[in-house]
Amino acid sequence: MKIIPDFIQNNNRIKIISNGGNPSPIPEEWRPVLNSCDILVVIPDMHMYLYDSNLDNFKFGAKAMLSLLDHLETLKEEMALTGRTLRIYQIGDVYEQRFPGKRLRGANATATEIRMSHPEYDQIINTMNGIRTHFLYGNHDFELRHFPGFRFAAGEGKVYLEHGFTNDRWNDFSNPNAVFWEVSQLIFKSIRELNQFFANILVKAKVIAKDDNYAFGVRPGDDPDYTYPPESIYRETYGIKYFDYYSKRLKNIPEMPDAKICIIGHTHHPYLDINFNDGNNIYLDTGAWTEGRSDFAVVTNEEICICSYMRT
Amino acid sequence: MKYYKIAVLYFIFSLLLIQRGCISYPLIDQPDITVFKNQVGNTSLLDSLNNGSLTAGMPYYVAEDIFKDWPENLKRTKIPVASLGSKQMLEEMEGWSRIYSDPDIRIYMDEYETGKGTLTIWYQFPDFYRLDISSGDTLLVFLADTVLSSQVSGLKKARVLNIKDSYPQIPRNKNLYSEVHYSDHPWRKISHWYTLNVLSDGQTFMLKDLNYKIYPIELLELNNEPITSFRLR
Numbered sequence: 001m002k003i004i005p006d007f008i009q010n011n012n013r014i015k016i017i018s019n020g021g022n023p024s025p026i027p028e029e030w031r032p033v034l035n036s037c038d039i040l041v042v043i044p045d046m047h048m049y050l051y052d053s054n055l056d057n058f059k060f061g062a063k064a065m066l067s068l069l070d071h072l073e074t075l076k077e078e079m080a081l082t083g084r085t086l087r088i089y090q091i092g093d094v095y096e097q098r099f100p101g102k103r104l105r106g107a108n109a110t111a112t113e114i115r116m117s118h119p120e121y122d123q124i125i126n127t128m129n130g131i132r133t134h135f136l137y138g139n140h141d142f143e144l145r146h147f148p149g150f151r152f153a154a155g156e157g158k159v160y161l162e163h164g165f166t167n168d169r170w171n172d173f174s175n176p177n178a179v180f181w182e183v184s185q186l187i188f189k190s191i192r193e194l195n196q197f198f199a200n201i202l203v204k205a206k207v208i209a210k211d212d213n214y215a216f217g218v219r220p221g222d223d224p225d226y227t228y229p230p231e232s233i234y235r236e237t238y239g240i241k242y243f244d245y246y247s248k249r250l251k252n253i254p255e256m257p258d259a260k261i262c263i264i265g266h267t268h269h270p271y272l273d274i275n276f277n278d279g280n281n282i283y284l285d286t287g288a289w290t291e292g293r294s295d296f297a298v299v300t301n302e303e304i305c306i307c308s309y310m311r312t
Numbered sequence: 313m314k315y316y317k318i319a320v321l322y323f324i325f326s327l328l329l330i331q332r333g334c335i336s337y338p339l340i341d342q343p344d345i346t347v348f349k350n351q352v353g354n355t356s357l358l359d360s361l362n363n364g365s366l367t368a369g370m371p372y373y374v375a376e377d378i379f380k381d382w383p384e385n386l387k388r389t390k391i392p393v394a395s396l397g398s399k400q401m402l403e404e405m406e407g408w409s410r411i412y413s414d415p416d417i418r419i420y421m422d423e424y425e426t427g428k429g430t431l432t433i434w435y436q437f438p439d440f441y442r443l444d445i446s447s448g449d450t451l452l453v454f455l456a457d458t459v460l461s462s463q464v465s466g467l468k469k470a471r472v473l474n475i476k477d478s479y480p481q482i483p484r485n486k487n488l489y490s491e492v493h494y495s496d497h498p499w500r501k502i503s504h505w506y507t508l509n510v511l512s513d514g515q516t517f518m519l520k521d522l523n524y525k526i527y528p529i530e531l532l533e534l535n536n537e538p539i540t541s542f543r544l545r
Binding site (some may be wrong): 070074095096097101107108110111116119122126127130143147149182185186 | 404406414522523
């Protein structure tokens with residue numbers, strides 16, 4: 001199936017941002033790369049947090065997300081009529097559970113209180129469940145590993161998916177498997193509590209508006225960003241540790257000896273390399289649906305790309 | 313002079329008590345009747361609201377509207393629970409004071425301290441499996457001044473059902489208020505649906521996505537006793 005006629009169809013809010021706005025072909029000798037679906041859609045980090053909080057910036061892209069999910073819901077039913085399958089993954093950090101909770105002082109935010117903080121958030125999760133989205137957990141919603149349906153990684157034919165934190169070192173403080181991670185998260189939570197405390201004062205003093213985002217280390221989300229950042233920046237920032245790690249990972253997945261495509265998130269930086277590992281693999285970083293971005297990836301047996309969903 | 317001072321003190325004390333009472337239990341607000349009329353076709357629910365009652369079957373936003381100015385210390389809202397009637401919050405703890413909850417919980421509870429006692433409200437995300445819809449039950453679809461009814465022939469999915477008759481006159485892409493009247497259920501007689509959409513064949517109905525504002529209220533309790541309605545005024 002082709003991405004533009006079969007997936008995007010007439011939806012003019014979907015723009016391909018990778019490869020100069022065109023889908024990239026998947027080498028013919030690899031096909032088919034999907035074994036149990038015809039189109040694979042991958043939604044990256046959302047970091048949905050309490051809607052009323054200044055620290056939440058998913059809210060700016062929430063309506064666009066509902067619109068994408070509506071597109072996927074209709075497409076899924078249409079494809080089912082012709083015996084074809086659309087599969088959807090959310091590859092972790094759907095929630096921001098590493099920020100302060102609302103109900104219980106001192107506790108981290110829970111998935112339920114985030115979801116119930118706004119009708120749009122509840123509807124997004126309901127719709128994702130309704131279209132049978134597969135959820136992987138990320139480092140910001142690591143607690144969800146306790147529940148059925150949340151997994152660490154997934155294989156879809158020759159496509160390997162995971163959130164992308166496994167190669168982070170201990171001093172990145174973003175790998176739940178690394179030493180000092182728990183300690184660092186407690187410190188970060190205290191910083192966020194201070195952050196929220198001062199943000200509330202600034203709101204009351206009318207220095208900032210209620211929706212202004214002032215979370216330390218998190219970019220504001222009110223201005224949309226549909227750009228495809230320069231690939232050189234990705235290579236310089238993440239390439240050294242990510243490329244080597246996932247190159248080895250793709251060769252050593254016991255359940256997937258013929259893995260060809262690696263899809264991750266985590267960095268919030270969209271990137272597609274169809275000549276990864278000397279042309280033996282494809283490496284795709286899906287970007288993010290937060291901090292102004294609204295990226296997602298689409299894979300068919302013939303093509304692959306990163307898209308952005310326009311807010312209006 | 314002494315009696316005069318005591319009388320003044322009594323007067324001030326009484327005023328303080330009245331003030332305290334007013335602060336504790338503010339006036340119950342009115343829900344948006346226009347929105348309710350546009351969404352709910354059931355005349356008995358509409359009559360209940362017009363008569364100032366909150367009853368099971370109403371969409372959740374009615375309760376949210378009437379208690380919107382309730383003081384924080386007199387309410388607990390959106391508490392995830394395991395089942396209707398349960399009051400235990402579903403949250404678990406592990407080391408480093410981390411609390412987590414199942415993101416797929418679909419039943420919630422609100423508790424309000426009112427002048428009449430503690431009002432408890434349960435509401436939930438419905439689907440056809442969860443609400444035990446089965447073949448032989450009757451689906452009623454409310455269209456302006458018309459009510460169309462047909463027996464349910466079966467369920468295709470948790471959110472898709474078929475009926476025996478076909479109604480091509482029902483407009484597509486419209487959220488319909490509808491009810492299912494049970495033929496044989498141990499304790500349910502009726503369930504309420506706010507976002508049913510008909511598909512092109514006129515006999516397949518899909519439950520569209522909804523959010524907690526239009527989850528139906530399933531159960532009401534006042535001072536731990538089940539009630540059929542709660543008087544607003």
